[in-house]
Amino acid sequence: MPVTLAKxxxxxSGLRLxxxxxxxxxxxxxxxxxxxxxxxxxxxxxxxxxxxVWEAFTFKWYGELFGHSPLINTLKNSLIIASISTxxxxxxxxxxxxxxxxxRYRFARAIxxxxxxxxxxxxxxxxxxLLVFFTAVHIDLGYPTVVIAHTTFCFxxxxxxxxxxxxxxxxxxxxxxLDLGATPLKAFWLVIVPxxxxxxxxxxxxxxxxxxxxxIISIFTTDPSSRTLPMQVFGMAxxxxxxxxxxxxxxxxxxxxxxxxxxxxxxxMSAR
Amino acid sequence: xxxxxRLLLALGLAALCAASLSAQSKRLNFYxxxxxxxxxxxxxxxxxxxxxxNYETFSSGEEMLAxxxxxxxxxxxIQPNDYIAEAxxxxxxxxxxxxxxxxxxxxxxxxxxxxxxxxxxxxTVPYMVGTxxxxxxxxxxxxxxTGYADLFSGKYAGRIVVLDDGRELATAALYTLGKDxxxxxxxxxxxxxxxxxxxFKQIKLFDSDSPKTALIGGDVDLGLVWGGExxxxxxxxxxxxxxxxxxxxxLFVDLLAIPKRARNVENAHLFINYLLRxxxxxxxxxxxxxxxxxxxxxxxxxxxxxANPASYPKTEMKLDTFRHLGGDTGARxxxxxxxxxxxx
Amino acid sequence: MQALPGANPENPHARLPRVWGWILIAPMVVWLALFVxxxxxxxxxxxxxTTGELGMVEFGLNWGNYARAFDPIYLKILxxxxxxxxxxxxxxxxxxxxVGWFIARQRPVVxxxxxLLVMIPFWTSFLIRTYAWIAILKSEGLxxxxxxxxxxxxxxxxxxxxxxxxxxxxxxxxxxxxxLPVYGSAExxxxxxxxxxxxxxxxxxxxxxxxxxxxxWPGIAAGMLLVFVPAIGMFAITDLMGGARVSMIGNVIxxxxxxxxNYPFGAALGIIFTLLFVLTYAxxxxxxxxxA
Numbered sequence: 011m012p013v014t015l016a017k018x019x020x021x022x023s024g025l026r027l028x029x030x031x032x033x034x035x036x037x038x039x040x041x042x043x044x045x046x047x048x049x050x051x052x053x054x055x056x057x058x059x060x061x062x063v064w065e066a067f068t069f070k071w072y073g074e075l076f077g078h079s080p081l082i083n084t085l086k087n088s089l090i091i092a093s094i095s096t097x098x099x100x101x102x103x104x105x106x107x108x109x110x111x112x113x114r115y116r117f118a119r120a121i122x123x124x125x126x127x128x129x130x131x132x133x134x135x136x137x138x139x140l141l142v143f144f145t146a147v148h149i150d151l152g153y154p155t156v157v158i159a160h161t162t163f164c165f166x167x168x169x170x171x172x173x174x175x176x177x178x179x180x181x182x183x184x185x186x187x188l189d190l191g192a193t194p195l196k197a198f199w200l201v202i203v204p205x206x207x208x209x210x211x212x213x214x215x216x217x218x219x220x221x222x223x224x225x226i227i228s229i230f231t232t233d234p235s236s237r238t239l240p241m242q243v244f245g246m247a248x249x250x251x252x253x254x255x256x257x258x259x260x261x262x263x264x265x266x267x268x269x270x271x272x273x274x275x276x277x278x279m280s281a282r
Numbered sequence: 283x284x285x286x287x288r289l290l291l292a293l294g295l296a297a298l299c300a301a302s303l304s305a306q307s308k309r310l311n312f313y314x315x316x317x318x319x320x321x322x323x324x325x326x327x328x329x330x331x332x333x334x335x336n337y338e339t340f341s342s343g344e345e346m347l348a349x350x351x352x353x354x355x356x357x358x359x360i361q362p363n364d365y366i367a368e369a370x371x372x373x374x375x376x377x378x379x380x381x382x383x384x385x386x387x388x389x390x391x392x393x394x395x396x397x398x399x400x401x402x403x404x405x406t407v408p409y410m411v412g413t414x415x416x417x418x419x420x421x422x423x424x425x426x427x428t429g430y431a432d433l434f435s436g437k438y439a440g441r442i443v444v445l446d447d448g449r450e451l452a453t454a455a456l457y458t459l460g461k462d463x464x465x466x467x468x469x470x471x472x473x474x475x476x477x478x479x480x481x482f483k484q485i486k487l488f489d490s491d492s493p494k495t496a497l498i499g500g501d502v503d504l505g506l507v508w509g510g511e512x513x514x515x516x517x518x519x520x521x522x523x524x525x526x527x528x529x530x531x532x533l534f535v536d537l538l539a540i541p542k543r544a545r546n547v548e549n550a551h552l553f554i555n556y557l558l559r560x561x562x563x564x565x566x567x568x569x570x571x572x573x574x575x576x577x578x579x580x581x582x583x584x585x586x587x588x589a590n591p592a593s594y595p596k597t598e599m600k601l602d603t604f605r606h607l608g609g610d611t612g613a614r615x616x617x618x619x620x621x622x623x624x625x626x
Numbered sequence: 627m628q629a630l631p632g633a634n635p636e637n638p639h640a641r642l643p644r645v646w647g648w649i650l651i652a653p654m655v656v657w658l659a660l661f662v663x664x665x666x667x668x669x670x671x672x673x674x675x676t677t678g679e680l681g682m683v684e685f686g687l688n689w690g691n692y693a694r695a696f697d698p699i700y701l702k703i704l705x706x707x708x709x710x711x712x713x714x715x716x717x718x719x720x721x722x723x724x725v726g727w728f729i730a731r732q733r734p735v736v737x738x739x740x741x742l743l744v745m746i747p748f749w750t751s752f753l754i755r756t757y758a759w760i761a762i763l764k765s766e767g768l769x770x771x772x773x774x775x776x777x778x779x780x781x782x783x784x785x786x787x788x789x790x791x792x793x794x795x796x797x798x799x800x801x802x803x804x805x806l807p808v809y810g811s812a813e814x815x816x817x818x819x820x821x822x823x824x825x826x827x828x829x830x831x832x833x834x835x836x837x838x839x840x841x842x843w844p845g846i847a848a849g850m851l852l853v854f855v856p857a858i859g860m861f862a863i864t865d866l867m868g869g870a871r872v873s874m875i876g877n878v879i880x881x882x883x884x885x886x887x888n889y890p891f892g893a894a895l896g897i898i899f900t901l902l903f904v905l906t907y908a909x910x911x912x913x914x915x916x917x918a
Contacts, residue, residue, distance in 0.1 A: 025824075032728040039725050040743065043801070046758035047747050049768060053761070080321070106654045113643035115651065119911060123904050124658045127666070129852075130903040132859040134880045135896035138348065138889070139665035145352050146668070162661045167803075167852060174844040175810050194646070208813045212741065212806040216852075219748045219802070226880075229345065233355065234311075234338040243751045245316025245339055247492065259750035266749060270742050274735075344884045351682065373679060446870050448885060487787045487869025495757075496869075499764035501786050610677060616886035623873050624703055 047263065054256035071253040072261070078254060080242055085258070088239035091153070092221035095160035099217040102161065103168030104210055108198065111176045112184075126170075128163040136163065137230035144231070151233040159231040160221045167220065168213030175209035310549045311336045313346065314361035315536070318410070320569040327556050333549050341491075350375070350541060357541050358550040364535045367406050368399035368606040376405040376539045383551040386558035386578075394575040397535060398605060406537040407554055410566070411573040412509040413533055413595060414450055415526045422503040429527035430458050433504060439484040443496045443505040446488035448619040449604070449612070451478060454506065457530030464605040471618055482622050497522065512592035513571035524592035526599060533601040535575075567593075666900070673894035683889050691894035700878060700895075707875040710864070711857035714796040718804040718853050719846065721797065726808030726845070727838075730815070741809065744802050756795060756866050763791055763867075787869035795863040800856075804849040811845020855903065875899070 054072070058065035075081060106125070110118050128136065140159050141151075149155060183205065187197035203210075225240040232238060246252055312324075316339035324335045338357070340346040343366045349355055362370060370376050381387060381403075390408055400406045418427050422441075427433055433442065444451060453463050455474040486502050489495070493507040494515050515522035538557065540550045556562055563579030571593045574580055580588070588594055643651070673691055675683040694700075729740045747755065762768045763785045770782040785791055819841065823833040839846070861876030870877075879899070882892025 032724055035724045036728045036740075039721060039801070042798070043744065043747050046755050046762065046798075047750065049758045049761055050750065050754060102654055102657060105650065109643075109647065109651045109654075112640060113647040113651075114640040115643055115647075119908070121655070121658065122911070123907055124662055126851075126855070126903065126907060127662055127900055129855050130859070130900055132876055132879045132896060132899065134883050135669065135892065135899075136665070138883055138892075139669045139896075140661070141348070141352055142668050142672075143661075143665045151355065158661060162657070170848050170852065171807055171810055174807055174848040175814060177844045178811070178814055178841070209810040211738075212810050215741070215745045216803065216806060219745055222749055223752045225752070229341075230348070234336045237338070240751055240753065241316075241339075243753050244341060247753050247757065255751070255754050259754050262750055263746055266742075266746055270739075274738075342884055344887055347887070348883070369679070443869075446865075485871070487871060489865075489870065495760065496764075496787075499760070499786070500766035500782070501764050501784065608679065610888070613677065613882075613886040613888045613891070616881055616888075620703075620873055620878060620881070621699055623871065624699055624706075 047259070050256045051260040051263070054253055054260045056253060071257040075254045075257045075261070080237075081239075081246075081254065081258060084237050084239045084242040087236055088222055091156050091160060091236070091238060092218050094157050095164055095221045096214050096218045098157070098161040099165035099168050100210060100214050103165040103213060103217075104172050104203075104206065106165075107169045107172035107176060108202065108206075111173070111179075125166045129166045133224075133226035137227040140227070141230040151231060151236075153236045155231045156228060156236050156238070159227050160224060163224075163227065164217035164220050167216045168210070171213035171216065172206055172209045175206055179205060307546060308333050308549075309336065310334070310546055310553055311338070311356060311358045311544075312553065313338045313340065313350070313355070313357040313359070315339060316341055318361065318536070318570060320565055323557070323562055323565050326562065326565075327553060330556070331549075331552055333546075333552065335553070353543075356543055356545050358544040358546045359553055360539055360541055361409060362406075362537055362539055363604075364397065364399045364537065365604040365606045367537050367539055370539070370541075371400060371405050372606065375542050377542050377544065377547070378404050379407070379540065379554075380551060383548075384555050384558065386555050389558055389560060389563070389576045389578040391575055391577040391580075394535065397603060399535075399603065400537075406539045407558065408575040409536045409538050409557065410570065411533060411535050411575050413526060413531055413573070413592075413601065414445070414506065414508060415512065415524055415531055415592070415595065417497065417505045417507050417512040417515060417592070418523050418525065419497060419503045419521055420523050421521045427504065428525060429529045430454055431529070433506070433527075434481050434484055436484065438504055440486050441503040442485050443487050443489055443493045443502040443507070444481075444485050445493065445506060445508070446490040448615040449607075450506070451481075451619065452615050453532065453604075454527070455481070457527065460529075463530065463532055463602055464607070466607055466611045466615065468614070471614060475618060475622070478618070479622050479625065482625075509592045509595070510570060510572045513590050516590050516592055517571065524595065526595050526597050526601075528599075531597075531599060531601055533603050535603060666897070669893045669896055672889055673891075673897050675890040675893075677888050677890060688890065691891045692898065694891060695895055695898050700875070703873050703878055704875045706872065707858050710792070710796065710874070711854050711860075713793065714800055714857045715804075715850050715854040717793070717797050718800050719850065722801050722804035722849070723808050723846070726805045726849075727812045727842070729805070730809050730812035731817075737813070741806070744805055748802055752799070752862070755798075756863065759791075759795060759798070759867065760786060763794070786867065787871070789868065792864050792868040795867040796857060796860070799860070799863060800853045803852040803856075807848035807852060808842060808845040811842040811848070815841050859899070 055067050055069070056065055057068040057070065106121075109115075110121065115121070136159075140155070144151065144155050179202075183201055184197050187201045188194065192200065223240060224238070225244055228238045228241055232241070243255055246255060310333050312335050314337070318339075319337075324337060328334055338355075340349070343363055346360065346362065347366065350357065350360065367376070384407065387403075387407065394408045394411060395403050397408075416427060416429070416433055423438065425432075425437075452466065452471070452474050455477040456463055456465070456470060458477060459470075459473055461470055461473075487496055492511070493505050494511045496502045497505055497507075497515060498518070509524070512522065512524040516524065538554050540547060540554075544550055557566075558576065560576060560578035560582055563574060563576040564582040567574045567579060567583060567587065571587065571590055573593055574583070641647075671685065672683055674687050674689065675685045676688050678684040725744075729737055729744075732740065760767070764770070765782045765784060765786070767786075769785065770779075773779045774782065815838070819837060820833060823837045828836070859874075859876045859879075861874040861880065864870065864872065864874050865877070875895075879892055879895045882888045882895065886892075
């Protein structure tokens with residue numbers, strides 16, 4: 011494990027400028043990232059349906075949202091699918107990355123290339139080919155097929171993120187653990203995995219995001235009971251961006267932030 | 283005594299089997315355009331009949347074809363448009379309707395029966411009808427625009443949106459040449475090429491999904507759009523007028539049909555008949571201001587709805603529909619558009 | 627310095643796999659075989675077919691689809707896609723690297739919060755986000771309204787449906803995929819190394835160029851891969867924010883399945899696309915090995 015970072019010394023003044031520049035730059039980037047989000051949230055309270063001029067402040071779109079069963083159902087579907095796919099993607103990606111790093115397989119390069127293919131393949135191509143595949147092996151479309159499809163194009167992202175981290179990993183770590191009597195499995199779980207955690211987390215975040223947002227592949231691998239949120243939004247967006255969708259996004263953000271703060275609070279309490 | 287009991291049991295069992303076989307499952311798999319049927323209509327059907335509607339949607343006719351023909355999904359009612367329905371009929375993919383079960387069929391106006399894709403009205407029932415025409419922001423455009431010549435005169439270069447649909451654009455060009463709208467011979471396609479090339483230079487954006495966005499946003503002042511989009515715009519602001527191009531315009535018909543491999547055929551007929559009811563059809567028109575082919579429903583519409591120039595355009599022109607183009611015509615048209623879009 | 631992220635064949639500590647090594651990798655291999663290779667195989671079979679009625683595929687040995695893919699118009703479109711993707715990657719790198727670096731240098735609690743803040747916008751639907759940008763950039767949108775009200779410009783700027791709008795959309799879509807890997811790499815960078823460089827007299831620029839960049843290179847490379855590769859196939863943003871005025875290779879492929887109903891040609895394009903990448907990746911890996 012890299013030496014625990016000693017609290018950085020007070021940097022010399024040349025670097026202070028750099029530090030302030032970094033803070034400023036990051037702030038600007040965050041403003042850029044959140045500009046459309048802010049617009050979304052603000053307009054979710056606009057009583058005008060067509061998102062153009064500000065009419066009046068209202069909560070009515072939030073009310074309508076909760077009554078709109080297709081939106082709620084597809085949201086539920088997407089959350090479930092994304093969660094399961096992310097778990098699978100993390101398992102496949104992390105173990106795959108580790109195994110390829112630790113062992114010298116002869117087909118390692120082939121596997122490496124194969125893994126990147128779902129990232130490259132245009133979504134329509136992947137969607138149609140998976141549909142044909144499932145048809146050929148007589149698997150009905152539904153939750154399983156969507157999860158398989160999402161996992162397949164998500165796990166390369168996890169794997170690459172973990173591999174980037176593994177490259178600088180000190181090999182002495184695992185050897186030390188083994189020398190101290192740990193089995194390879196224990197060494198992996200207790201020593202390596204904590205090391206990889208930042209990469210796994212960032213990979214998992216990417217996988218979850220990709221799955222929540224995936225439209226085209228979902229179209230060709232779902233059935234009505236597993237319809238995803240992007241599919242629903244895509245259909246609704248054609249009629250005109252309904253402020254309900256804005257309300258949905260706003261709720262999403264608030265829920266996620268709340269969830270994060272809550273889980274952090276839990277962790278801190280359990281750590282005491 | 284034993285024998286009688288066994289006989290009764292056997293009869294009872296047989297009756298049960300017969301009952302379960304003849305009674306359709308209380309389900310209907312409906313595969314239609316997204317955002318083309320109000321949830322209230324579906325809920326109403328379930329309330330009246332107890333049949334649950336599994337509503338799956340598609341965003342393009344070709345997407346529907348892909349999933350329908352893949353065989354994995356079994357749909358009971360689908361919503362093809364006219365030329366796709368024609369192809370499906372030719373390929374034997376639709377089953378003949380039992381018109382005795384469709385008691386409300388008479389509500390359909392005669393002008394929407396006997397259409398070329400299904401002359402005998404044996405396989406399809408019209409759902410909603412529309413046109414493709416020119417919408418004009420009369421606040422920004424003060425001179426009259428009557429057709430393609432006016433639209434692409436050059437005065438409005440860079441302020442035009444058109445559908446991102448190769449066939450629609452090529453058809454528009456065919457109209458200006460005075461040709462038949464379904465004649466995509468190689469010679470005609472070549473004749474269309476320079477016309478479209480000149481048009482493309484004036485077009486600001488292509489959008490089939492929501493062309494009204496650009497019009498409302500003020501980025502364009504005119505557009506060649508679906509009638510439904512123009513109707514929504516007119517409802518929003520009367521400055522958006524709609525006109526059918528004088529060189530020629532076409533009708534499109536969205537239909538209801540039952541695929542060959544449907545499971546719940548009885549329920550499918552019930553559903554179609556339900557949609558043909560004037561009160562139900564009116565609900566659809568309230569949410570989606572297209573042209574309603576149901577004469578009885580039209581009687582229930584408001585003055586304002588009937589006055590919408592995009593929903594019910596007043597025209598003396600004969601409006602034809604798209605026919606199925608066989609072979610590789612679709613691919614050739616797509617290639618032409620790709621060539622033109624990437625010419626410079 | 628490893629040229630690419632990925633399996634490091636030169637890892638001197640890599641062992642030869644024994645029983646467990648094979649058993650544990652089996653699930654992934656099976657997964658790849660079933661859900662990547664098999665569909666690819668199907669695609670290949672389709673690519674050799676011809677279109678029949680209704681877009682149904684008639685199987686055969688038609689290599690014409692592959693020949694057609696080399697039509698100059700498609701090469702031009704491919705070049706354009708690569709260009710946009712390259713520009714997007716460069717911009718994402720310039721904009722995103724400092725952010726990834728900065729986040730990595732914070733305390734763990736702050737770090738995690740910042741990371742989540744980066745990702746949260748992307749848990750709203752792509753379509754909704756894009757329409758929000760349209761609402762901002764359109765002629766009667768927020769940006770123009772603000773600029774007009776502040777009397778900075780006399781007339782609304784036509785920002786939407788231009789390459790400028792497309793670049794904003796692209797960078798916006800892919801920025802997190804650069805920030806996260808850079809963060810992952812920068813996070814494990816031992817601060818002591820940077821300080822050592824300073825102590826040895828290196829100015830910030832030299833420390834950056836000769837210490838920080840090489841040490842975070844895996845993250846940079848991963849980020850570049852995660853942005854560049856998917857960006858080539860992206861077409862939704864050029865359609866929505868660029869007005870679909872030009873085609874990307876993604877449009878062409880998508881159209882084969884949804885407009886032209888020419889599955890074989892679409893499949894051929896898909897295979898070529900994938901092969902192009904495979905070859906480039908293999909080439910880079912080979913060069914990376916030679917250098918090491």
